Amino acid sequence: MAQIWKLLKSAPPTAVFxxxxxxxxxxxxxxxxxxxxxxxxxxxxxxxxxRGEQGFILGTDNLGRDxxxxxxxxxxxxIGIAFVTTCLAFLIGGVLGLLATTLGGWADQLLGRLVDVxxxxxxxxxxxxxxxxxxxxVPVLILVIAVLDSTRVFRLARSVSMNIVVLDFVEAAxxxxxxxxxxxxxxxxxxxxxxxxxxxxxxxxxxxxxxSALSFxxxxxxxxxxxxxxxxxxNATLITYGDIxxxxxxxxxxxxxxxxxxxxxxxxxxxxxIRDDK
Amino acid sequence: xxxxxGASGEVLLEMRGLRIEGQSEDQWNEIVxxxxxxxxxxxxLGLIGESGAGxxxxxIASMGFARPGCRISGGxxxxxxxxxxxxxxxxxxxxxxxxxxxxxxxxxxAFNPAHKLIDxxxxxxxxxxxxxxxxxxxxxxxxxRRLRLPDPENIGFRYPHQVSGGQLQRAMTAMxxxxxPDLIVFDEPTTALDVTxxxxxxxxxxxxxxxFNTAAIYITHDLAVVAQMADRIMVLRYGDLVEEGNAxxxxxxxxxxxxxxLLAVRSYKKEEAPPDESPVPLLEVRNxxxxxxxxxxxxxDVSVKVGRGRTVAVxxxxxxxxxxxxxxxxxxxxxxxxxxxxxxxxLPASYKxxxxxxxxxxxxxxxxxxxxxxxxxxxxDIIGRPVSFYLGLKGAAREKRIRELLAMIEMxxxxxxxxxxxxxxxxxxxxxxxxxxLAAEPELIICDEVTSALDQLVAEExxxxxxRLQDELGVTYLFITHDLAxVRAISDEVVxxxxxxxxxxxxxxxxxxxPHDPYTDLLLSSVPEMDPDWLDALLADRAARKARGExxxxxAGQ
Numbered sequence: 001m002a003q004i005w006k007l008l009k010s011a012p013p014t015a016v017f018x019x020x021x022x023x024x025x026x027x028x029x030x031x032x033x034x035x036x037x038x039x040x041x042x043x044x045x046x047x048x049x050x051r052g053e054q055g056f057i058l059g060t061d062n063l064g065r066d067x068x069x070x071x072x073x074x075x076x077x078x079i080g081i082a083f084v085t086t087c088l089a090f091l092i093g094g095v096l097g098l099l100a101t102t103l104g105g106w107a108d109q110l111l112g113r114l115v116d117v118x119x120x121x122x123x124x125x126x127x128x129x130x131x132x133x134x135x136x137x138v139p140v141l142i143l144v145i146a147v148l149d150s151t152r153v154f155r156l157a158r159s160v161s162m163n164i165v166v167l168d169f170v171e172a173a174x175x176x177x178x179x180x181x182x183x184x185x186x187x188x189x190x191x192x193x194x195x196x197x198x199x200x201x202x203x204x205x206x207x208x209x210x211x212s213a214l215s216f217x218x219x220x221x222x223x224x225x226x227x228x229x230x231x232x233x234x235n236a237t238l239i240t241y242g243d244i245x246x247x248x249x250x251x252x253x254x255x256x257x258x259x260x261x262x263x264x265x266x267x268x269x270x271x272x273x274i275r276d277d278k
Numbered sequence: 279x280x281x282x283x284g285a286s287g288e289v290l291l292e293m294r295g296l297r298i299e300g301q302s303e304d305q306w307n308e309i310v311x312x313x314x315x316x317x318x319x320x321x322x323l324g325l326i327g328e329s330g331a332g333x334x335x336x337x338i339a340s341m342g343f344a345r346p347g348c349r350i351s352g353g354x355x356x357x358x359x360x361x362x363x364x365x366x367x368x369x370x371x372x373x374x375x376x377x378x379x380x381x382x383x384x385x386x387x388a389f390n391p392a393h394k395l396i397d398x399x400x401x402x403x404x405x406x407x408x409x410x411x412x413x414x415x416x417x418x419x420x421x422x423r424r425l426r427l428p429d430p431e432n433i434g435f436r437y438p439h440q441v442s443g444g445q446l447q448r449a450m451t452a453m454x455x456x457x458x459p460d461l462i463v464f465d466e467p468t469t470a471l472d473v474t475x476x477x478x479x480x481x482x483x484x485x486x487x488x489x490f491n492t493a494a495i496y497i498t499h500d501l502a503v504v505a506q507m508a509d510r511i512m513v514l515r516y517g518d519l520v521e522e523g524n525a526x527x528x529x530x531x532x533x534x535x536x537x538x539x540l541l542a543v544r545s546y547k548k549e550e551a552p553p554d555e556s557p558v559p560l561l562e563v564r565n566x567x568x569x570x571x572x573x574x575x576x577x578x579d580v581s582v583k584v585g586r587g588r589t590v591a592v593x594x595x596x597x598x599x600x601x602x603x604x605x606x607x608x609x610x611x612x613x614x615x616x617x618x619x620x621x622x623x624x625l626p627a628s629y630k631x632x633x634x635x636x637x638x639x640x641x642x643x644x645x646x647x648x649x650x651x652x653x654x655x656x657x658x659d660i661i662g663r664p665v666s667f668y669l670g671l672k673g674a675a676r677e678k679r680i681r682e683l684l685a686m687i688e689m690x691x692x693x694x695x696x697x698x699x700x701x702x703x704x705x706x707x708x709x710x711x712x713x714x715x716l717a718a719e720p721e722l723i724i725c726d727e728v729t730s731a732l733d734q735l736v737a738e739e740x741x742x743x744x745x746r747l748q749d750e751l752g753v754t755y756l757f758i759t760h761d762l763a764x765v766r767a768i769s770d771e772v773v774x775x776x777x778x779x780x781x782x783x784x785x786x787x788x789x790x791x792x793p794h795d796p797y798t799d800l801l802l803s804s805v806p807e808m809d810p811d812w813l814d815a816l817l818a819d820r821a822a823r824k825a826r827g828e829x830x831x832x833x834a835g836q
Contacts, residue, residue: 167650
């Protein structure tokens with residue numbers, strides 16, 4: 001405990017900022033319903049009430065719903081779905097990547113080429129295509145994005161573990177007669193954690209942005225569920241009147257992305273032993 | 279080398295109270311504690327010590343430089359009246375390469391692979407404005423000739439990967455000589471080379487340094503090498519000076535215990551084990567031919583027998599196929615022809631098809647203990663895994679066995695059982711590797727260069743430990759090594775390999791007494807001895823025998 005505290009104290013201001021942002025977002029996401037005065041899609045007034053008027057701190061949206069409430073619920077939905085998707089992407093990509101290096105040979109070739117094919121198709125177009133065919137629901141959304149993003153995780157897991165699988169202790173385990181699963185989970189995985197953890201943070205940002213982008217295009221999280229991407233779209237017309245309300249959900253997205261990146265930077269710096277040059 | 283003008287010449291370099299600090303985590307620790315070094319013009323100073331002695335750090339400091347992560351924190355460095363610590367970067371830049379040059383341990387890593395050797399040679403004199411390119415090229419050829427590189431007119435126009443390791447090291451020495459510096463720092467220039475190649479490089483360096491009356495700092499861990507090269511020797515340990523003196527005097531008459539230990543390091547010899555009486559050898563390699571990818575044949579018709587309870591040393595230089603032989607025996611590289619018999623029973627070619635018991639009987643110890651242990655596992659788990667995997671011990675019985683094994687390798691169980699490999703020294707790590715092999719209760723242990731990554735004193739302790747374990751447990755060793763001192767120390771039988779074939783094999787006494795096969799002769803005679811006149815005498819002897827028309831090999835494969 002004391003060690004963790006010491007580590008946190010040595011963090012640079014950017015990382016502290018990032019951590020504060022992340023903790024704040026998590027807090028809001030978890031306790032969202034208790035913090036909001038209204039329901040998620042409750043219509044509380046007339047359309048487009050300006051900020052600060054009639055007791056609506058951020059005004060109301062195109063259907064007369066409270067912007068602040070929607071923003072808080074949006075955090076809950078977008079972050080939650082992005083987190084689950086990232087976990088799934090890491091499960092698929094990570095396991096297959098480590099399996100590819102450990103088995104080598106044709107297994108590596110097969111998985112590698114499969115990933116090449118998936119990566120050759122632009123991810124956004126591919127996702128739009130599948131979501132149009134299957135229809136949009138949250139499980140399908142999670143699955144599609146997780147599979148598409150797992151290709152990147154696969155590549156990273158494979159290249160990181162490639163350097164470990166050739167080390168003598170892995171050879172020693174093979175010669176001992178250990179099974180593939182033991183070698184992956186006990187010998188290789190613990191030694192490839194730092195880059196994978198860092199990638200988890202970055203991947204989370206990308207998934208998060210991607211979900212927002214899909215929602216903005218109307219194929220992500222469906223109304224009336226509050227979501228930052230669709231909130232930008234719904235209120236986009238306001239920007240032509242010089243009202244910055246649609247930028248608020250966009251800012252919420254940007255702030256979290258920046259925060260996560262700061263923390264990942266610091267973490268990578270700590271674990272990879274890169275030092276600042278004077 | 280004993281240069282007549284060396285000892286009395288004017289002082290070229292003087293370092294007083296040199297202190298250097300190294301960074302670890304967030305703090306600075308002193309790694310060199312106030313060492314004085316004086317070097318006269320034309321003198322060769324040998325810096326000797328084990329790893330962590332600070333010898334390279336001191337050598338580099340003579341150029342007013344400290345590696346990244348290190349800093350010179352105290353003392354003075356005066357080169358020809360110029361204070362290098364106070365000198366500006368521009369002044370130092372002018373000095374380095376032209377007045378003080380550096381030869382690194384790994385020439386292969388120090389050369390830029392994208393440029394020809396001669397272009398890299400001419401870069402320094404042209405940069406410093408000493409010579410024009412054409413002039414420098416002519417000189418390079420002359421130096422290549424003096425360093426006895428083959429085809430000196432054309433070799434410079436090759437790329438680094440097109441010449442051998444020994445040639446590259448000499449090309450690098452030529453490069454250091456390019457501006458006729460007053461001082462050259464040689465940082466373990468022959469450590470990465472084979473013994474037969476080392477001779478050529480040592481002789482070449484010695485000649486050239488002598489001829490141009492260049493002062494040199496020669497850094498090495500090998501006292502026998504430094505005996506050939508240096509006028510004066512400084513023995514260092516943990517960043518402190520242990521002993522300093524004239525090379526001949528020190529070798530004949532060391533004053534400090536530590537120096538004596540270093541000198542005695544190659545004297546350990548085991549008693550020969552009784553011959554194996556049983557009709558079936560424990561391990562038999564029968565007519566094995568193996569290749570990588572079916573193209574390059576690395577082993578050709580190799581047959582080796584290893585008797586129960588004996589130690590067989592497989593000796594050869596890089597590329598001889600000795601490590602490939604280990605891979606074939608363990609089943610990592612299935613041979614294209616031939617078979618491996620264990621206790622009279624043929625083993626499946628690939629380790630994947632061997633039973634758990636077959637795998638258990640032959641264990642392996644690796645060259646690099648750093649990479650042979652999983653850095654994320656505690657000692658308990660590392661040693662405990664084979665105990666539970668092969669022998670099925672659990673809980674308290676497993677714990678008891680782990681502690682027994684730690685005691686067997688002379689490490690205190692209470693102190694070490696919960697440590698990670700990163701918290702151990704190199705020798706301790708190798709002991710853990712031995713314990714891990716023993717945990718399987720094997721009959722055969724294959725030792726692949728187990729001492730070559732260790733300091734000499736530590737290596738000797740490991741050899742003694744292995745021997746004691748053999749005496750107690752009756753385990754059989756197959757020892758793969760390039761180091762003849764190790765062979766002398768530990769083997770009962772010797773197999774000499776060259777380019778994938780067995781050149782000679784037999785009992786240790788047979789191999790080490792003449793007449794030899796020509797290659798065995800070359801190999802044996804190339805091992806440096808502590809006698810300062812050894813190199814000159816050896817070269818004279820080889821030349822004389824050649825003149826008489828005897829068949830003498832100069833280097834492997836000729």
